[in-house]
Amino acid sequence: MVMNPVTPSSSAEKQAQSSPPISAGPEGSQLKPKWDKIKSAGAAQSPLLGAAMFSPAVLYILLLIAAPFMLAIFYAFSDARIGSSEMHFVGLENFRSILQSPSFRKAVDNSIIFTVVAQVVVIICSTALAIALEKPFRGRGFIRFLILLPWVAPVSLGTIGFKWILDSIYSVITWLLIHIHLVSPLNPPMWLGEPGLAMGSVIAVHCWRLIPFSTVILLAGMTAIPKEIPEAAAIDGSGFWRTLFQISIPMMTPIISVAVLFGTIFTFTDMTVVYILTAGGPYDSTQTLPSLAFFTGIQGSDLAAGAAISLFLVPVLVVIAWGMLRVAHSAEVV
């Protein structure tokens, strides 16, 4: 079920259009006044009832999302610390010091690299997977269940599994590589201990988690393409690859955008994978903005600096929000 809730029609005009169920006859004359009463009562009472019904949710969201967001900005300009109730305005001091810190610059780089590389890998893999899963076959449901496991398992638990899989001594992957003689048992790869490999490992875990999500979303987009379109393309003489790249994928642009946008958020704002897998190490080589914000703000007790670091997530989020709105708007026009 797919839908477009961005176009609710006004209740007043809808109610004016709906006509009484019985058009003529003696019973009709009894119902008509009742109908009119409902219409007028409905039209008058609706805005109030509506406001009453959504204001708890809106209030909650304002209190627990909008207000803390404002607070984060406020802290970033202060010297707030954990354990101290004092707080003074310090202007741009926090920003100055973090912008000079090499850890911060590495974190920004990493956040961008991890996110971009992960999205590219994920889109390619999930497109291939979605194509493979498109036509029904026996056992498809079971395979789908298996494929979904990385996404639905709690982030921290899947990641801790990988911590064991990527252990420098006991890694299952190392064992395999040794047995096909690609790696020497005397010099096993330090998957999480060597900066380059550690970055790759973090990216790999993100991809592992995101491919199922992305695949399922792309599948939904693929099945939404009317089946006559690829048939028309086949009759027009288009082969598999041409139909895929010139017809199917362009038609799926909105949904691919949704998958990429969500994937970007999930990767860019995630701190769990980094925290559990590498704790930002070795030597900050896998630090990202959210993880750095956590280590600085909570472990390091410097709430202000932590808040300042986390605010750097905002520009990317704004771009993503803009992207989402564009997708929703363009889909509306079609």
Place this chain on the structure above:
Amino acid sequence: MALSRTARHIGAGITKWMVLGIFTVLLAFPFYWMVIATFKQNIDLYNTENNPFTFTLKPTLEHLRLLFQETGYVRWLGNTALVGVIVVAITLFLSIPAAYALARLTGRWGQRLGIGIFLTYLVPPTLLFIPLSRVVANLGLQDTIWSLVLVYPSITVPFSIWLLMGFFKSIPRELEDAAMVDGLTRFGAFLKMVVPISMSGILTVVIFTFTLVTQEFVYALTFISPESQQMVGVGVPIFLVRGDVYFWGSLMAACLIASVPIAFVYNLFLDRFIAGFTVGAVKG
């Protein structure tokens, strides 16, 4: 075309199965691995000579015993379940009326509100956790599960409203109009007609909210320090270690037990979740 139609068919089929095979293995093998590690004796597990994919020594239940009897795992599961149930209740209470109101009763600016609510879903915990840690501390909820009960709906409510909004829109207005002609007020029609019909949508929100609670990490890590109060998502990676020593067998068991049932249920409701994510992007 040099190849005949059947040859091409077979070629395509082989590629498809190869792709499926490779990805299924890559994506699911960590869980297979977890199953094996759960039951492998430590001597077997920590021996790098042995084949990691099979049992060289007889399987054991020792890790499970340790997990359930000597760690806070059961306690964590209990905490998570309790928080889950309460948060589900709060989420339903907040989002069902809000989604209905947005779907039915408001005009132009209702549309804007709807988009606004969706956009709040994009504000991540990793941005809000620092100010919220202060708020939680000031409210005296630090180190208790009630901090999470307060904060988790901020993650679950926006998406739930979005999901339910689409669902309510697909219910024809005539149903409520007919109920009102029969004498119910608009709110009465909502309670007695719309809500019962929307049970599957509401169930979806319940499952989704519960899985979000079990998945959450940042807030639980930030707000709660003592082991006994912790959620399972934080307890397992953080507390199943003594010093630098990870109890991998028990760890894998813990992961498996917490992941698979959720995966199973999530899978059943998958199509609805996808609808929630793709809303507005695909015209049905």
Place this chain on the structure above:
Amino acid sequence: MAVVQTRNLTKVFKQGELGAVNNVNLETREGEFLVFLGPSGSGKTTLLRMIAGLETPTAGEILIGGRVVNDLTPRERRIAMVFQSYALYPHLTVYKNIAFPLKAQGVKRELHKEKVEGAATLLGIRHLLQRKPRELSGGERQRVALARAIVREPAVFLLDEPLSNLDAKLRLSAREELERFHRRIGTTSIYVTHDQVEAMAMGDRIMVLNKGVVHQLASPKEVYDEPADTFVATFLGSPPMNLVVNGEVIVGFRPEHFRPSENITDPNKVQFKFRVENVEYLGAEYILSGVLVGGAVDGKKAIARLLLGQSFEVGHTYDFAIPERHLKFFDKTTEKRVSARAVAWS
């Protein structure tokens, strides 16, 4: 030379069940407009799709231009197809839509413009070339679909109920345009529909299908005046032919031939008493439905179609008759048409 032929063509979807298409043999004539007519589930679309190459037959052969094409992809069969929804590529302009088959078949870039504009001019859509499909009306979309179809100069046109998605008013003008288009282009065309009016208006020949079996393949006149069995007899014509069982035969007569006895000058006529139970005034004609009274057909339902029916009242019985030459006879068991015979009416 016949353009499209099928021999014993069969398609079974589920093992053990009756096929969607069963042993169909047909042969088109060069340049004709052949209509596959039948209710939903009759197999007409499946048959068309097999000819197009979108479904593989379970048994039998398909020949296009004398060549067996069973193993060929749709691209290799040199056919063009217009789908019910027109299947225009929504993200491409009209120009690119029409150019797509040329691109896919590797036609040189330089030739595209000429061919596309040629096709567009033929269909009167040159002014729409830069628009996107979503900006076009239903009729315009049909023309784009047709342009895309002819730009490759195919041997056969296949059309799958292209008028079904249009509203009633548009359907008429779109139908007319299709007829004019066919007269202009002259390519052999196969047209699928469930609408018998469309079939009668457009077809050079009509193939009537039901449950995957061909009941009759003949010109509209023959299918209407000399139906091969009761299915064809009742499927064509609205209201359908009246059928009454009498002894070992079923006797059929069309409502327009069933008139007040005094209006029929032909002395060879069969007379019935007809009790009217419902009168419908449709503007151009009256539809009287009722029951035959007395004799061998007492109690059987019948419908009459008259230009002037205002004097007929519900509940009254009148003297109606049918000229004998307009009676059709069908075998009671096989339901197939048999020759005229004497039948007792009283």
